[in-house]
Amino acid sequence: MTDVFSTYSSITTGKFQSTTPGTAVRTTATSTPCRTVLIKAYATNTNKVVVGDANVLASTGQGLNLAPGEAIEIRIDDLNKLYIDASVGGEGAGYAYFN
Numbered sequence: 001m002t003d004v005f006s007t008y009s010s011i012t013t014g015k016f017q018s019t020t021p022g023t024a025v026r027t028t029a030t031s032t033p034c035r036t037v038l039i040k041a042y043a044t045n046t047n048k049v050v051v052g053d054a055n056v057l058a059s060t061g062q063g064l065n066l067a068p069g070e071a072i073e074i075r076i077d078d079l080n081k082l083y084i085d086a087s088v089g090g091e092g093a094g095y096a097y098f099n
């Protein structure tokens with residue numbers, strides 16, 4: 001079990017956006033080991049974005065729904081396991097992953 005009070009030796013930031021609503025977009029194409037990912041929906045989004053596995057779908061709410069400006073922390077071992085979909089094309093989220 002991961003120690004919840006551990007510190008991280010590195011942080012990397014990025015962003016991802018949905019170009020076509022209804023199509024899950026992978027956060028990164030290559031394996032990117034990490035321990036924790038913090039994801040924050042753009043405050044300028046006009047509708048929700050959904051984060052999760054390859055089956056995320058904003059139109060049905062399949063996944064973790066984030067309202068504009070809302071954030072979530074996910075403990076996961078590889079950033080490329082996460083996908084995003086948005087209700088509106090061009091909207092998305094920023095992320096920071098920690099090691």
